[in-house]
Amino acid sequence: MATGRTHRPATRSRGIPEATVARLPLYLRALTALSERSVPTVSSEELAAAAGVNSAKLRKDFSYLGSYGTRGVGYDVEYLVYQISRELGLTQDWPVVIVGIGNLGAALANYGGFASRGFRVAALIDADPAMAGTPVAGIPVQHTDELERIVGDNGVSIGVISTPAGAAQQVCDRLVAAGVTSILNFAPTVLSVPDGVDVRKVDLSIELQILAFHEQRKSGEETAESSPDPAAPPVRSVTGSRKGPDGDMPAVMPA
Amino acid sequence: MATGRTHRPATRSRGIPEATVARLPLYLRALTALSERSVPTVSSEELAAAAGVNSAKLRKDFSYLGSYGTRGVGYDVEYLVYQISRELGLTQDWPVVIVGIGNLGAALANYGGFASRGFRVAALIDADPAMAGTPVAGIPVQHTDELERIVGDNGVSIGVISTPAGAAQQVCDRLVAAGVTSILNFAPTVLSVPDGVDVRKVDLSIELQILAFHEQRKSGEETAESSPDPAAPPVRSVTGSRKGPDGDMPAVMPA
DNA sequence: CTATCTTTGTGCACGTGTTCACAAAGACAT
DNA sequence: ATGTCTTTGTGAACACGTGCACAAAGATAG
Incomplete structure (x- = not known):
C-alpha cells in the first residue's frame, strides 16, 4: 500500500514549479476581474498587487x-486569461x-466557485439511505x-x-478503484493512495492551529515563557529513569 | 552533540520554521489517536508513517x-502531546x-474539530437581519x-x-479594527491587512484548479500537447504589432 | 561493567523557491 | 530614424526546506 508518498519524484510536470502552479489560479482570478472591467x-x-504577490515573482x-x-506595455488580459486557463486545464470540463x-x-455543492470554472458537480453521494433522492443544490443525492x-458512467477523475x-479512507479507496485519480480531502485524516493519484487536503483545524501558534507568539511577547505550567504537564512515563523526583521534569528549559 | 551552552535565546521556541509549524498539528492529531489507544x-x-511524512523530517x-x-526508545506519547499543544498555544482557550x-x-459552526482543540465559537455573525436570533449549531446568529x-467583549483575536x-475585505477591516489579529479567510479574495495581522486562506476553487492541472498532465501523457486549440484562442489585442495572423500564437512549447 | 542493539538528533549536501537588479525589447514621440 | 522611456524576462545570489547517513545516547542483556 503505497502510502501517500510525500516526495514528488521529479514532478514530470514538465518544468512548471509546483509553487508557480499554486499561484496560477490566483493570477487567473485577478485577471478575470480585470477582464470583466474590460481592462x-x-x-x-499592477497584477501582482491585485494577486497579493510581488511583481518579480509574478x-x-x-x-x-x-x-x-x-515589454514597455505589460500583459494582454484576455490573452493571459486564456493561456493560464489552458495551462491549468480549465478549457475542458471536469466532472466532479x-x-x-x-x-x-x-455547502460545497452550493458553492458557486465550483461551476464557475470548468468544474461540474456530476453527482452527490452519501452513505445515508435516507438522503437518497433528496435534492441538495438542485442535485439529487x-x-x-x-x-x-457514477464514476464510471461520467468519467469522473476528480473526487471530493x-x-x-x-x-x-474507505471512500478514497473506492473512488480510486473506480478510476478517480485526483482527490480533494476535507476529512481530517491522512489518506494513503497508490502512486499516480494526487491528494490535496483542506483542513480547517490545522489552519486554526497554525494561527493560534502565531497568535500566541504575538501576545506572548510580554508574558515571556517563564510561565511554570498552568495545567499539570504530564510526566514522562518512559520506563522510569531520567524523570527524577519532579524538579527536573520540564527539563527542557534551555537552562 | 556537545551542545555546550549554545542554547538559543531564552525562548527556546524562537525560530521554529514555518514548514515545521504547519506540520505540528498533523503530528498532534496522530499522537492524539495513539494516546486514545493508550499507546x-x-x-x-511509526509516528511519521501515521502522519504521512518521512521520519527524518519528523x-x-x-x-x-x-x-x-x-534514544533507543522513541517518544513518550502523552508528553509529546502536551509539548506540541503548548507550543501551538492550544493549552489556552481561543474564542473565535x-x-x-x-x-x-x-458548516463551520457545526464542525466538531473546532471545539475539539481549544477553539471556542464565541459568536456567529451575519449581515442579514432576518437571521439574527436564529440558532445555528446551537448558537444564535x-x-x-x-x-x-462582540469582539471586544469576548477578547476575540481570531476571526473566520x-x-x-x-x-x-470590509468585514476584515472591521475585525482588525476591533482587535482581531488572526484571520482565516474562506472568501475567494485577497485580503489586505496591516502588519502584525496574520491571514490564512482556504480556497476550494484554487485547490480544484491545482488538481485539474495535474490531472491534465496525467491524461495528456499520450495526447501530447500538440492539441491546436479547441476553443478559439483570443488573439492578442495589444496595440497591434507582433500578433500576426494566428500562426505564431501558441508559440510557447517548452523550448 | 561491558557489549550490543535500537533510535534519536543533526551536520551536510542538495533541491526548490524567492528576490534582486539589470540588459534587452519594444512602444512612442520627435 | 533616432532617442527616450517603460516594462518584461532572466541570470545570479540568497533563503528555505528536505533527506541522507551516521555518531552519540541510552536501553537492555549477559
Missing part, C-alpha cells in the same frame, strides 16, 4: 509559461463527485452503492471527500 | 522544539467568531452591527470570514 492590458506590477512565474508579455453530503458537503457506477474522518 | 511510546518511524521538526525523545453564516459558515462589541467575496 485591456495590465503590468506585472514575472518569473509567467516566464515558465512562455513570453506572453510585451462530492462524497459525504453533511453540512460541509452541502445518490447512495454510496452507486459510487462505482467531505465525509467524517472515519469513512474517508 | 505509551512511539518511534519517529525528527528534525521535533528537534526545533527540544530533545523530547529517548465566524462572520458570514451562509452554507459554509453554518447576531447582526453585523454587533461585531465590534465565510462571507461572499464582495464583503470580505
Whole structure:
C-alpha cells in the first residue's frame, strides 16, 4: 500500500514549479476581474498587487509559461486569461463527485466557485439511505452503492471527500478503484493512495492551529515563557529513569 | 552533540520554521489517536508513517522544539502531546467568531474539530437581519452591527470570514479594527491587512484548479500537447504589432 | 561493567523557491 | 530614424526546506 508518498519524484510536470502552479489560479482570478472591467492590458506590477504577490515573482512565474508579455506595455488580459486557463486545464470540463453530503458537503455543492470554472458537480453521494433522492443544490443525492457506477458512467477523475474522518479512507479507496485519480480531502485524516493519484487536503483545524501558534507568539511577547505550567504537564512515563523526583521534569528549559 | 551552552535565546521556541509549524498539528492529531489507544511510546518511524511524512523530517521538526525523545526508545506519547499543544498555544482557550453564516459558515459552526482543540465559537455573525436570533449549531446568529462589541467583549483575536467575496475585505477591516489579529479567510479574495495581522486562506476553487492541472498532465501523457486549440484562442489585442495572423500564437512549447 | 542493539538528533549536501537588479525589447514621440 | 522611456524576462545570489547517513545516547542483556 503505497502510502501517500510525500516526495514528488521529479514532478514530470514538465518544468512548471509546483509553487508557480499554486499561484496560477490566483493570477487567473485577478485577471478575470480585470477582464470583466474590460481592462485591456495590465503590468506585472499592477497584477501582482491585485494577486497579493510581488511583481518579480509574478514575472518569473509567467516566464515558465512562455513570453506572453510585451515589454514597455505589460500583459494582454484576455490573452493571459486564456493561456493560464489552458495551462491549468480549465478549457475542458471536469466532472466532479462530492462524497459525504453533511453540512460541509452541502455547502460545497452550493458553492458557486465550483461551476464557475470548468468544474461540474456530476453527482452527490452519501452513505445515508435516507438522503437518497433528496435534492441538495438542485442535485439529487445518490447512495454510496452507486459510487462505482457514477464514476464510471461520467468519467469522473476528480473526487471530493467531505465525509467524517472515519469513512474517508474507505471512500478514497473506492473512488480510486473506480478510476478517480485526483482527490480533494476535507476529512481530517491522512489518506494513503497508490502512486499516480494526487491528494490535496483542506483542513480547517490545522489552519486554526497554525494561527493560534502565531497568535500566541504575538501576545506572548510580554508574558515571556517563564510561565511554570498552568495545567499539570504530564510526566514522562518512559520506563522510569531520567524523570527524577519532579524538579527536573520540564527539563527542557534551555537552562 | 556537545551542545555546550549554545542554547538559543531564552525562548527556546524562537525560530521554529514555518514548514515545521504547519506540520505540528498533523503530528498532534496522530499522537492524539495513539494516546486514545493508550499507546505509551512511539518511534519517529511509526509516528511519521501515521502522519504521512518521512521520519527524518519528523525528527528534525521535533528537534526545533527540544530533545523530547529517548534514544533507543522513541517518544513518550502523552508528553509529546502536551509539548506540541503548548507550543501551538492550544493549552489556552481561543474564542473565535465566524462572520458570514451562509452554507459554509453554518458548516463551520457545526464542525466538531473546532471545539475539539481549544477553539471556542464565541459568536456567529451575519449581515442579514432576518437571521439574527436564529440558532445555528446551537448558537444564535447576531447582526453585523454587533461585531465590534462582540469582539471586544469576548477578547476575540481570531476571526473566520465565510462571507461572499464582495464583503470580505470590509468585514476584515472591521475585525482588525476591533482587535482581531488572526484571520482565516474562506472568501475567494485577497485580503489586505496591516502588519502584525496574520491571514490564512482556504480556497476550494484554487485547490480544484491545482488538481485539474495535474490531472491534465496525467491524461495528456499520450495526447501530447500538440492539441491546436479547441476553443478559439483570443488573439492578442495589444496595440497591434507582433500578433500576426494566428500562426505564431501558441508559440510557447517548452523550448 | 561491558557489549550490543535500537533510535534519536543533526551536520551536510542538495533541491526548490524567492528576490534582486539589470540588459534587452519594444512602444512612442520627435 | 533616432532617442527616450517603460516594462518584461532572466541570470545570479540568497533563503528555505528536505533527506541522507551516521555518531552519540541510552536501553537492555549477559
